[in-house]
Amino acid sequence: MPRWNPAGLHCYVTGGSQGLGLELALLLVKERAHVSIVARDQSKLDAAIRQLEDVRVDESQIIRAYSFSLNTAEGAEAALTAASVPHEGRVPDALFLCAGSARPGFFVEETPAGLQSAFDNVYWVQAWSALTAAKTYAKQRAKGKIVFVSSTVGLMGLIGYSSYAPAKHALRGLADTLRSELSLYGVDVQIFFPPTMQSPGYENENKTKPKITLKIEEDDKGLSCAVAARGMLEGVKQGQAHITADFINTLLRATMRGAAPYNNIVLDTIYACIGNIALPDWRRGVDKLIVKHRKEHEEYLQQKGFWND
Numbered sequence: 001m002p003r004w005n006p007a008g009l010h011c012y013v014t015g016g017s018q019g020l021g022l023e024l025a026l027l028l029v030k031e032r033a034h035v036s037i038v039a040r041d042q043s044k045l046d047a048a049i050r051q052l053e054d055v056r057v058d059e060s061q062i063i064r065a066y067s068f069s070l071n072t073a074e075g076a077e078a079a080l081t082a083a084s085v086p087h088e089g090r091v092p093d094a095l096f097l098c099a100g101s102a103r104p105g106f107f108v109e110e111t112p113a114g115l116q117s118a119f120d121n122v123y124w125v126q127a128w129s130a131l132t133a134a135k136t137y138a139k140q141r142a143k144g145k146i147v148f149v150s151s152t153v154g155l156m157g158l159i160g161y162s163s164y165a166p167a168k169h170a171l172r173g174l175a176d177t178l179r180s181e182l183s184l185y186g187v188d189v190q191i192f193f194p195p196t197m198q199s200p201g202y203e204n205e206n207k208t209k210p211k212i213t214l215k216i217e218e219d220d221k222g223l224s225c226a227v228a229a230r231g232m233l234e235g236v237k238q239g240q241a242h243i244t245a246d247f248i249n250t251l252l253r254a255t256m257r258g259a260a261p262y263n264n265i266v267l268d269t270i271y272a273c274i275g276n277i278a279l280p281d282w283r284r285g286v287d288k289l290i291v292k293h294r295k296e297h298e299e300y301l302q303q304k305g306f307w308n309d
């Protein structure tokens with residue numbers, strides 16, 4: 001299969017105002033793509049556009065920002081329609097659905113409304129864009145690409161991520177389904193599983209992250225968003241269905257593949273063997289750490305007034 005090349009194509013990057021999405025948008029602009037970024041905060045979009053303009057290679061590149069909330073079907077549709085205007089109404093050649101946010105916490109402290117809004121912020125924030133794009137690809141008889149962004153905790157579960165991990169797993173289910181179904185229209189579907197990335201969103205979630213989750217993650221320095229974006233784009237170019245950019249997520253990917261396509265049958269089999277031994281070993285350590293944390297957790301709940309009502 002020939003490598004995918006973004007030069008001259010219209011790439012639509014949600015969450016393109018900061019973090020992974022911005023770093024990916026920068027790479028795409030450097031590779032001569034037309035780039036549209038979408039996020040809510042206009043001032044962050046303005047700052048991002050200045051950075052993207054700085055790396056423009058060609059006068060003819062169309063580089064635009066659009067402020068929309070992608071949490072609703074209407075918002076996602078309006079954003080895609082707006083971004084298509086400078087391209088004669090044509091659907092973008094590729095969508096990179098990077099938008100999403102995490103709000104870690106303990107399950108027993110969650111509320112029904114909180115859990116539902118988390119699904120909006122993690123699953124629907126990408127799925128609505130895929131829905132409107134898929135319909136438009138089919139109607140316009142256009143070929144294209146949709147790339148979702150999941151997480152390490154789209155491949156496993158970890159204390160503190162009960163509102164987030166299920167939605168990231170659901171994105172994998174959607175990506176696998178659409179990889180199968182959208183081949184009807186010549187639309188490629190891929191999904192990236194990033195590890196921890198040093199981003200504004202990560203710094204923000206750490207402010208309220210449970211202590212035990214912080215402890216489990218403490219040795220994990222994560223990737224810079226620039227390195228993660230490079231790994232993501234490389235996997236996209238190679239046409240990988242499931243993309244990873246670091247060793248741990250590669251082990252998780254290889255052990256969680258199921259019927260998904262191999263990236264490399266020999267290497268993936270080796271990674272799965274390593275993962276089958278190393279991952280349960282790591283998990284046993286984490287399980288022990290959590291049991292040891294019981295007393296401190298009880299004190300935390302006491303302090304929060306958990307037993308008061």
Ligand SMILES: NC(=O)C1=CN([C@@H]2O[C@H](COP(=O)(O)OP(=O)(O)OC[C@H]3O[C@@H](n4cnc5c(N)ncnc54)[C@H](OP(=O)(O)O)[C@@H]3O)[C@@H](O)[C@H]2O)C=CC1
Nearest residue numbers: 015017019020039040041069070099100151196197199201
């Ligand atoms: N950082 C990490 O450790 C990891 C992150 N991920 C995932 O990778 C992706 C990128 O993460 P990261 O770079 O850290 O994210 P950041 O939180 O730093 O940036 C998120 C981007 O998405 C935009 N966004 C968020 N919600 C919406 C919305 N409802 N509508 C429109 N735009 C929105 C934000 O802009 P604005 O708020 O202005 O709308 C911003 O541009 C996310 O999907 C995240 O879940 C996965 C694994 C690890």
Ligand SMILES: CCCCCCCCCCCCCCCC(=O)[C@@H](N)CO
Nearest residue numbers: 102151152153195196217248278279282
């Ligand atoms: C040999 C086996 C060793 C395995 C080590 C695994 C260590 C990983 C623990 C951290 C996982 C948390 C990632 C969540 C990232 C994310 O999506 C949020 N930060 C959202 O922004």
